[in-house]
Amino acid sequence: MTGRFITLEGVEGVGKSTNLEHIKCRLAAAGIKLVVTREPGGTEMAEEIRALLLQPRDESVSEMAELLLMFAARAQHLHALIKPSLEAGTWVLCDRFTDATFAYQGGGRGVSFEWISTLEAMVQQSLRPDLTLLLDLPVEVGLERARQRSAFDRFEAEQQHFFEQVRKVYLHRAAQEPERFAIIDATPSIDRVQAQIDQVLFDKLGVPAV
Secondary structure, three states, rough: OOOOOOEEOOHHHHOHHHHHHHHHHHHHHHHOOOOEEOOOOOOHHHHHHHHHHHOOOOOOOOOOHHHHHHHHHHHHHHHHHHHHHOOOOOOOEEEOOOHHHHHHHHHOOOOOOOHHHHHHHHHHOOOOOEEEEEEOOOOHHHHHHHHOOOOOOOOOOOOOHHHHHHHHHHHHHHHOOOOOEEEEEOOOHHHHHHHHHHHHHHHOOOOOOO
C-alpha cells in the first residue's frame, strides 16, 4: 500500500506553519504514519540548496539558476525521502511543492511555464500530490502578518506585485485541478481555518474527525 501525498501552499503570511502543525496532529490522532517535510529542503543535501536559494545576496540571481536549483533540491528530496516514504505506506505532508515553483518562479519571476512543466516531468515523472491545500488570503493581509515575524529571506523581501502574481497563478492552478486542490480561506480565525481543513481531509482522504 502506498502512502498519500499532501502538500500545503500559499503566499507569505497565510499561516502555513501553524496549519501544518494542525494537520500533523490531526493525522497522528487518526493513527496515520506520517513524515512532515518542506521544500526547498527536506534532506541534508536539499537543505544546503535551500540555504543557497533563500540567502539575501548582492549578486543578481539568474531566474534559470534559481529554477534549476529548485528542481535539483526537489530531485534529491524525492529520491531520498518522499518516494521511499510513500512506497513504504507512510503519508507525506510537505510545506510547498511544485505548485510553488509554478507560482513563484513562473508567476513571480516570469519563467516559462513550459520550461517548468518539462522539468516537472523529468524530475517527478508521474508523481503528483494526492491533495494540495491552498491557504488563500489577500496579499496585503499576508504581507502585514509576515512583517510581524523574523527578518525576510530573499523571496519574502519581494514587492507586493510579485506576490500578487504568485497568488494569481496559485488560484489559476487550483481552478484547473479542482479534484486535487482545496482552497482554504485563510482570512478568518484560526479555528475557522482549521475547521475548513478538517472537512477537506475528511471529504478528500477520509481522515476521520477527532
